[in-house]
Structure formats: structure tokens, C-alpha cells
Amino acid sequence: MPKLKRLLTQIWPRVAILVLIVLVWWAAYETRYWDPVLLPSPARVWEVLWSNLTGADGLLAVAYRSVFRLFAGLTLAVAIGTPVGLSMAAWKLMQRSVGSLMVGLQALPSIAWLPLAGLWLGFNEKAVLFVVVIGAVPAVAIATAASVRLVPPNLVRAGRTLGAHGWELYGKVVLPAAVPGYIAGLQLAWAIAWRALMAAELIITGARGLGHLIARAAVQRDTPLVLATMVVIMLVGIGVDSLFSVVDRRVRRKRGLLVSG
Amino acid sequence: MSQKRALQVVSGTGSVSPKLSLRGVSKTYRQASGEEVSALVDVTLNVAPGEFLCVIGPSGCGKSTLLNLVAGLDRPDEGEVLMDDRPVRGPGPNRALLFQEPALFPWMSIVRNVEFALELGGAPRSVWRERAMHWLGKVHLSEFANAQPHEISPGMRQRAALARALACQPDVLLADEPFGALDAQSREVLQRELQDVWLETRNTFVFVTHNVREAVFLADRVVLMSARPGTLVAEHRISSPRPRDFADVLLTKVGVDVHDHLLKEVEGLAEAEEAADTDLA
Numbered sequence: 001m002p003k004l005k006r007l008l009t010q011i012w013p014r015v016a017i018l019v020l021i022v023l024v025w026w027a028a029y030e031t032r033y034w035d036p037v038l039l040p041s042p043a044r045v046w047e048v049l050w051s052n053l054t055g056a057d058g059l060l061a062v063a064y065r066s067v068f069r070l071f072a073g074l075t076l077a078v079a080i081g082t083p084v085g086l087s088m089a090a091w092k093l094m095q096r097s098v099g100s101l102m103v104g105l106q107a108l109p110s111i112a113w114l115p116l117a118g119l120w121l122g123f124n125e126k127a128v129l130f131v132v133v134i135g136a137v138p139a140v141a142i143a144t145a146a147s148v149r150l151v152p153p154n155l156v157r158a159g160r161t162l163g164a165h166g167w168e169l170y171g172k173v174v175l176p177a178a179v180p181g182y183i184a185g186l187q188l189a190w191a192i193a194w195r196a197l198m199a200a201e202l203i204i205t206g207a208r209g210l211g212h213l214i215a216r217a218a219v220q221r222d223t224p225l226v227l228a229t230m231v232v233i234m235l236v237g238i239g240v241d242s243l244f245s246v247v248d249r250r251v252r253r254k255r256g257l258l259v260s261g
Numbered sequence: 262m263s264q265k266r267a268l269q270v271v272s273g274t275g276s277v278s279p280k281l282s283l284r285g286v287s288k289t290y291r292q293a294s295g296e297e298v299s300a301l302v303d304v305t306l307n308v309a310p311g312e313f314l315c316v317i318g319p320s321g322c323g324k325s326t327l328l329n330l331v332a333g334l335d336r337p338d339e340g341e342v343l344m345d346d347r348p349v350r351g352p353g354p355n356r357a358l359l360f361q362e363p364a365l366f367p368w369m370s371i372v373r374n375v376e377f378a379l380e381l382g383g384a385p386r387s388v389w390r391e392r393a394m395h396w397l398g399k400v401h402l403s404e405f406a407n408a409q410p411h412e413i414s415p416g417m418r419q420r421a422a423l424a425r426a427l428a429c430q431p432d433v434l435l436a437d438e439p440f441g442a443l444d445a446q447s448r449e450v451l452q453r454e455l456q457d458v459w460l461e462t463r464n465t466f467v468f469v470t471h472n473v474r475e476a477v478f479l480a481d482r483v484v485l486m487s488a489r490p491g492t493l494v495a496e497h498r499i500s501s502p503r504p505r506d507f508a509d510v511l512l513t514k515v516g517v518d519v520h521d522h523l524l525k526e527v528e529g530l531a532e533a534e535e536a537a538d539t540d541l542a
Contacts, residue, residue: 152364154360154362154364155364155366157334157358157360157364158358158360158364158365158366159366160334160352161332161334161352161353161354161356161357161358162354162357162377162378162381162382162425162429163352163353163354163378163381163382163429164381165351165352168381172377172381173366176366176368177366177367177368179368251368254367254368254409255367255368255409255411256367256409256410256411256412257367
């Protein structure tokens with residue numbers, strides 16, 4: 001029973017905000033102030049969402065392609081960004097040189113790479129992946145470096161007095177101590193990667209993902225499908241985020257870093 | 262600057278070679294502001310094998326600096342730190358250090374924390390659990406072996422840190438106000454436990470504190486440090502038999518002496534600061 005109660009307290013605010021938005025939307029629709037082609041009713045969007053869900057080019061299949069690209073890009077970004085970030089934390093020279101480069105790259109919206117990526121790699125899936133990776137690498141690198149630098153010095157001193165040094169100290173004390181910060185960094189990185197991916201898919205028509213679906217539907221003035229796809233993008237985002245949150249909460253709970261259960 | 266002459270505190274056990282020896286050790290730190298602060302000046306001190314030494318002094322007197330130098334976490338600017346007549350070059354498990362914060366690894370259970378010390382010490386995996394449980398038993402923590410550090414009380418955490426330090430089977434135990442952050446009751450319990458453990462292990466102990474009662478209860482010898490620059494100014498031998506009790510009248514008397522002495526040091530510091538202020542005015 002308490003578990004059910006907790007679940008309910010988790011769910012009702014989410015439902016409430018959803019209901020509120022739909023109500024406002026519906027009210028706006030009912031005024032007939034806007035052309036229903038530009039602002040369809042929530043019911044119409046819901047209908048389109050359901051009818052386009054399955055099938056070879058249904059929302060689910062398209063969302064699957066996008067999510068697959070997200071994780072492919074994120075995996076690459078982690079594989080590149082993590083060692084870069086670690087080297088930034090370890091050597092001042094790397095921090096000053098590569099670190100500044102990462103800050104610069106982070107300031108650059110990753111979609112700005114798309115024209116160049118298209119010319120280099122062709123306006124295809126490779127260019128999309130490139131944009132995703134180049135968007136997420138700086139976030140991963142900067143978060144990795146920060147998480148290592150924020151390791152409590154006392155834990156490192158404890159490790160050293162217990163006889164750990166060099167790689168052993170690094171692998172058995174510094175890195176495990178940096179894990180919570182690293183996970184927080186990944187949470188940021190996936191969101192950046194997801195947005196870069198959607199933007200890239202909007203522009204590159206060859207990559208048939210959720211972004212492309214929005215672009216195509218808009219050209220056909222199919223606003224219900226545009227909105228339905230946007231809903232799916234948000235839902236996927238909430239889903240991926242809760243995946244990271246579960247890991248994050250587990251790690252924090254184990255270390256006593258959660259304020260309340 | 263102060264013209265105070267540093268006391269040369271050398272242990273009376275002349276025939277035995279000292280376990281630890283500081284010879285004319287000085288250490289200066291550069292603060293973030295760029296100002297240089299001399300933390301220790303010309304400290305000479307011997308610690309005999311198996312001796313329990315307490316270092317006491319006002320806050321900011323360089324007590325922690327002294328420990329860091331012995332632990333090998335830091336190097337002296339002048340003078341040398343010797344252990345078994347060999348210069349200390351870096352940290353090592355033969356000198357375990359207890360911090361004011363227990364500094365347990367939060368991703369490991371209590372028993373894993375102790376096992377980790379054994380792992381780093383090169384003990385074979387098969388004996389980790391048994392030996393870790395042995396040391397946890399010594400500090401009455403067997404029941405909490407599988408708890409995470411944040412799940413137990415601060416006093417228990419410090420006991421776990423002690424078990425971890427003991428598991429290294431160090432020649433020398435160094436402690437930097439390990440009970441400073443605890444409430445009065447837990448502190449007293451831990452002081453007694455520490456006495457019991459030490460009577461069994463008889464490690465050489467260098468224990469830094471600003472609590473006079475704690476110092477006289479635990480120590481064979483208490484050395485007093487002055488502040489800014491930190492140097493040794495007095496020593497008191499405490500010959501009360503062990504196991505000691507807080508009600509020990511002799512201890513109380515020595516405690517008063519040390520306390521008065523310490524107070525004079527702090528007052529001297531305050532006067533010196535006042536004098537400096539008038540100079541500026």
C-alpha cells in the first residue's frame with residue numbers, strides 16, 4: 001500500500017500538468033481564432049498519433065531509428081570524450097589547450113557543423129552522426145574533467161596513505177569517486193545529443209528519423225502529424241532521461257548522496 | 262618576528278633508536294593570496310618505538326602540517342623527517358593516517374573499506390574477509406560490516422577508519438584530530454576504545470589534537486606547539502599506569518598544567534597580534 005501511494009504521488013503531478021496543457025490547448029482551439037489547419041485539436045493529434053503509430057514508416061519504427069542513432073552517437077561521444085576529459089583533469093597543459101577547445105566547441109551549436117559535415121561526408125546518415133558526436137563530445141569531456149577534479153581530496157589522501165599510488169590510485173580511488181559527477185555529465189550529454197540529432201534529421205532528408213518526419217509533415221501542412229511527432233520526441237526524451245535517472249539515483253543512494261529515499 | 266627559541270624535544274629513551282625523528286624541520290606555505298605563511302619552524306622531535314605521543318596546540322599552529330610531513334604527503338623545506346633512520350620520501354602503508362573526517366570510500370561497504378587496505382597491502386584475496394572482520398571486531402563493528410559508510414553514525418565511521426588503518430598493520434599510526442568532529446559521548450567511547458586497541462597493538466602513535474583532556478588521557482608524552490610560526494615549546498610526560506580512567510586524579514592534575522600552558526601560548530599569540538595591530542595603527 002505505501003508503495004502504491006508513493007507511485008501515485010510520483011504520477012499525479014505529471015498527469016496534472018499534461019491535463020492542464022491539453023485543456024489550455026483545447027480552449028485555444030475552441031475559440032476558432034486560429035485556422036484549425038494551423039492549430040488542430042488535441043483529439044485530432046491523438047487520432048493521428050494512434051493511426052500512425054505502427055507500420056514500416058510508423059512513429060514507432062521512426063522513433064526506433066532515431067533512438068538507435070542517439071545511442072550510437074552517444075557511445076562514440078563517450079568513447080572519445082571520456083579519455084579527453086580524463087587527460088584534461090590529469091594535465092594542466094591538456095586543460096589549457098584541449099580544454100579551451102572543448103569550451104569553444106560547446107559554445108558552438110552543433111547544428112552549425114551540418115553544412116560542413118554534409119560537404120565532407122555527404123548529406124546522409126554519416127553527417128547526422130557526425131553532428132551528434134561533435135555536439136556531445138565537449139559535454140562528456142568537460143563533465144568528465146570536472147567530475148575528476150571535484151573528487152574530495154581527503155579520499156585521495158586516504159588512498160595514498162593506504163599505499164595506493166599511480167595507476168592503482170587512479171583506477172581504484174579517483175575514478176570510482178568521480179562516478180556520480182560523470183553520470184550527471186552523461187545526463188547533460190544525451191540531451192545535447194538528442195537535440196542535435198533532431199535538428200540534423202530535420203534538415204537532412206535522407207536520414208529518416210523523427211526530425212525528418214516533422215519536416216515532411218510540415219511541407220504537407222499536416223500539422224496534426226507535426227504535433228504528434230513532437231509529442232513522441234518529448235516522450236522519448238522523458239524515457240531516456242528516466243533511464244539515466246535510475247542509474248543516477250542508484251549510485252547516489254548507495255553513497256548516501258540522496259537527500260530523501 | 263618572534264625571537265622565541267625552539268625547544269629541542271628529544272625522547273628520553275636515549276639507548277633505543279627513535280622510530281620517528283624530525284630534525285630541524287621547517288615548512289612554509291604560499292597562500293592563495295600569495296602571502297607566505299611559515300607553518301613550522303625548526304621542529305626537532307624524536308618518537309620512541311611504541312610511544313604514544315600527543316601533539317597539542319592552538320588552531321593554526323601547524324599540527325596538521327607536522328603530520329602531513331611524517332605521512333609523506335608533503336615534503337619539508339628544511340630539515341629532515343626520518344623513520345627508522347631512513348628519510349620519509351612519500352606516503353606508505355607503514356604509516357597509517359586517520360583524518361578528522363573518516364575519509365571512508367562511500368562506494369564501498371564498511372568491510373570492503375577495510376579489505377581495500379589489505380588489497381593495497383598485497384595480502385592474498387583469500388584472507389581479506391577474515392582479516393577485515395578481525396579488525397572490525399577490534400573496534401566493535403562486526404555487525405555493521407555490510408553497511409555503507411553513510412548508514413552508520415559518525416563515531417562508527419571513525420571506528421571503521423581506525424579498523425582500516427590498523428589493517429595496514431602500520432608501524433606508525435598518525436591521527437589528525439580524529440575525534441574532533443564527534444559529540445562528547447562518542448568521543449569518550451572512542452578514546453577508551455583507542456586506548457584498548459593501542460594497548461594490544463602498541464603501535465607508535467602520533468596523535469594531534471587540541472583537546473587537553475584527550476591528550477593527557479591517551480599519551481605517554483604531550484608536546485605543546487606554539488602558533489605562527491609553529492614550533493615546539495614544551496613537553497609533559499604522563500606516567501599514569503594504563504588502562505587509564507578519566508577519573509584519574511593525576512591525569513586531571515597534568516591536564517590542568519598543560520591547559521594553563523596552552524592558554525599562555527594562546528594569550529601570547531593574542532598579545533602579539535594586538536601589538537601588531539597597534540604597529541599598523
